[in-house]
Amino acid sequence: MLIPLFPLPSVFFPGEQVALHIFEERYKQLILDIKETTGTFGVPVYIEGSIVYGTELRLDKIIKTYDTGEMDIICIAVRSFKIISFYKTMGNKLYAGGEVYFxxxxxxxxxxxxxxxxxxxxxxxxxxxxxxxxxxxxxFDIYLLIHKIGLSLAQEYKLLQMTYESERLLFIKEHLINTIQVLEQVNQSKEMIGMNGHFKNFDPIDFKDFKL
Incomplete structure (x- = not known):
């Protein structure tokens, strides 16, 4: 399927509400075009100099249009895709396009x-x-919390490619366990640092079985 593309260094998940500020001429044109047609466009994730996977967004509403033609818009993430072929311009349009499968x-x-x-x-x-x-x-909807549990862009991108719910949940579970362990260690370190300069109350040592 051929769709307009708007590459961004961001990952969006199905069901997510996405707020975007549109200021480039090519993307102003894209939004105006889809408003009159399908209402959807693709956001491939720009990561490490390439675009392969992304998410289809549906234009929900245009919140504000500025005198310059810039726009504040709200979109809803619909479904994820993989790019089969990429075109720097879609026909005679300013914006890119590509063949994708969902x-x-x-x-x-x-x-x-x-x-x-x-x-x-x-x-x-x-x-x-x-x-x-x-x-x-x-x-509980894990996709509404994805961006709020400390995942890196690379981790979110990896999640986007997983097609089984169980695989995604296991990946998130492992990340959470590791993150919690790190935070616990940080909190312990903060407590130790806080003890410096304070009087310390040690438990008495019983020398009953002490040997030299």
């Missing part, structure tokens, strides 16, 4: 794994001193 996601996760990941996220937020309101197993 990835089929398989929801093969089990409730216990989802609940485990949820528990780890709550533990992570507690360690960071961040409150998260009304997050339960019933309304």
């Amino acid at each position: 990835l089929n996601y398989m929801d093969d996760s089990v409730a216990s794994l989802r609940e485990n990941v949820l528990r780890l996220i709550l533990e992570l937020y507690k360690l960071m001193g961040v409150s998260i309101v009304n997050l339960t197993k019933d309304n």
